[in-house]
Amino acid sequence: MEITKEQKDSELAISLKGRLDNSTAAQFEDTVKSSLGGVKSLILDFKELEYLSSAGLRIILSAQKIMNKQGSMTIRNVNDTIMEVFEMTGFADILTIE
Amino acid sequence: MDPHSQLLLEQFKESLPVYRKLKDIVLKLINDSIRKNGLFVSSISSRIKTAQSLSGKLELKGMKYRTITDITDLLGIRVITFYSNEVDKIAALAEQIFDIDWDNSVDKRKMYSHDRFGYMSLHYICRIPENIYSDPEMPELNKIPFELQMRTVLQHAWASIYHDTGYKTNVEVPVEYLRALSRLAGLLEIADEEFKNIRTDLDEYRRKIRTLVKNGSFEDIPLNGDSFRNYTELGPFDPLNEKIASINNAEIEKVSIRPYFEILVNMGIKTIGELDRFLRNNVENAYQLALHQIGGTDLDIISSNIGIQNLCIVHILKQGRGLEGLEWFYDQLYGKQPRNAQRARRTLQQAKKLAIIKEEK
Numbered sequence: 184m185e186i187t188k189e190q191k192d193s194e195l196a197i198s199l200k201g202r203l204d205n206s207t208a209a210q211f212e213d214t215v216k217s218s219l220g221g222v223k224s225l226i227l228d229f230k231e232l233e234y235l236s237s238a239g240l241r242i243i244l245s246a247q248k249i250m251n252k253q254g255s256m257t258i259r260n261v262n263d264t265i266m267e268v269f270e271m272t273g274f275a276d277i278l279t280i281e
Numbered sequence: 282m283d284p285h286s287q288l289l290l291e292q293f294k295e296s297l298p299v300y301r302k303l304k305d306i307v308l309k310l311i312n313d314s315i316r317k318n319g320l321f322v323s324s325i326s327s328r329i330k331t332a333q334s335l336s337g338k339l340e341l342k343g344m345k346y347r348t349i350t351d352i353t354d355l356l357g358i359r360v361i362t363f364y365s366n367e368v369d370k371i372a373a374l375a376e377q378i379f380d381i382d383w384d385n386s387v388d389k390r391k392m393y394s395h396d397r398f399g400y401m402s403l404h405y406i407c408r409i410p411e412n413i414y415s416d417p418e419m420p421e422l423n424k425i426p427f428e429l430q431m432r433t434v435l436q437h438a439w440a441s442i443y444h445d446t447g448y449k450t451n452v453e454v455p456v457e458y459l460r461a462l463s464r465l466a467g468l469l470e471i472a473d474e475e476f477k478n479i480r481t482d483l484d485e486y487r488r489k490i491r492t493l494v495k496n497g498s499f500e501d502i503p504l505n506g507d508s509f510r511n512y513t514e515l516g517p518f519d520p521l522n523e524k525i526a527s528i529n530n531a532e533i534e535k536v537s538i539r540p541y542f543e544i545l546v547n548m549g550i551k552t553i554g555e556l557d558r559f560l561r562n563n564v565e566n567a568y569q570l571a572l573h574q575i576g577g578t579d580l581d582i583i584s585s586n587i588g589i590q591n592l593c594i595v596h597i598l599k600q601g602r603g604l605e606g607l608e609w610f611y612d613q614l615y616g617k618q619p620r621n622a623q624r625a626r627r628t629l630q631q632a633k634k635l636a637i638i639k640e641e642k
Contacts, residue, residue, distance in 0.1 A: 236580075237580050237582045240580070263623070271571075273583055273584030273590050274536075277536050277537075277586075
């Protein structure tokens with residue numbers, strides 16, 4: 184999985200490419216943990232994300248919890264497969280998905 | 282200014298660090314006590330008299346004071362409450378924390394005869410007892426008095442506007458304005474009483490609903506924010522969530538169920554009894570729907586709203602509201618968005634396996 188970060192002032196955009204599964208979740212977790220200091224707006228761009236596992240979902244939820252305290256988090260460009268994961272697990276209503 | 286007053290002013294200026302420390306300690310003691318006792322107040326503010334303001338006071342009545350500790354309002358703390366009965370609660374907390382100088386404290390609320398209306402506030406002159414706080418480096422902290430003013434938001438509004446007139450005493454105010462201000466004071470006193478009554482009645486209503494819900498007497502309880510909270514505190518959706526979680530041995534992530542309250546109301550559920558039947562009548566189908574949805578996946582984390590989400594879907598389909606009903610549900614849940622039509626089609630497809638779909642109305 185490829186992770187691209189782009190930061191402008193307190194806005195951070197993280198783009199993911201490939202599969203966010205058990206083998207790549209740790210890489211994503213490290214990126215999130217080390218990048219959120221001082222961030223007020225987090226944008227997760229899933230345009231090129233093909234697959235999301237429970238491990239990845241857990242990290243998205245923990246990022247959401249952090250951002251609830253310090254700003255906002257938006258998930259963009261979610262494909263149908265990944266949207267179905269959010270919906271089936273009942274998390275779509277607590278995430279801001281554009 | 283006479284030499285004695287000049288001396289008092291100099292003493293005050295030298296003691297400013299002590300007053301600042303006293304202010305911080307008093308604010309902390311009051312804040313901690315309010316929080317510990319589960320009270321909510323509108324605001325807590327503080328001020329140390331400026332040297333200029335003290336100078337004016339001393340010029341008028343400097344000889345009245347022997348030392349600066351005879352001046353009781355050099356540090357002022359003001360607690361503004363929402364309700365009139367909370368002024369007495371704050372006063373009771375102050376009595377627990379501080380030594381109160383009763384001779385110099387005044388309850389302006391009780392000063393007026395039955396036909397007079399005006400400034401209403403409770404003023405305590407306090408000191409910090411050594412058993413509550415002491416600092417060997419600053420023993421004066423326990424000797425300096427401070428004034429604690431306690432009043433409601435409305436009493437504060439009246440006092441602030443009265444102050445804004447620039448008059449210091451009633452006798453200076455032109456009589457027509459004094460009458461208008463007194464009239465307003467009476468009006469606000471009624472408003473304060475009404476707000477207190479509303480709050481007391483609401484507390485009583487909430488207690489009653491809580492008891493009814495706990496006793497399982499659901500039928501006559503209207504569905505509203507309070508009854509919904511009391512009902513969900515019983516964990517009625519937990520068994521369904523746990524059963525769904527067991528499909529993949531999943532972890533349940535607790536999230537707020539609050540967004541569903543409005544959806545349930547808009548679905549026409551009017552009482553807790555109806556909500557309870559909505560749960561019991563749809564629970565098996567809601568589980569079956571989840572089985573079809575996540576049974577073939579390895580997803581092992583679910584939201585605590587998964588149960589109620591599926592209950593709503595099943596309920597809508599059983600009512601024969603079909604695709605349109607599902608789209609309406611997703612509009613309610615996620616807000617109107619183009620994706621909801623697609624969501625509705627996908628859910629309908631999954632639900633077709635459950636044989637619960639009635640012909641669309």
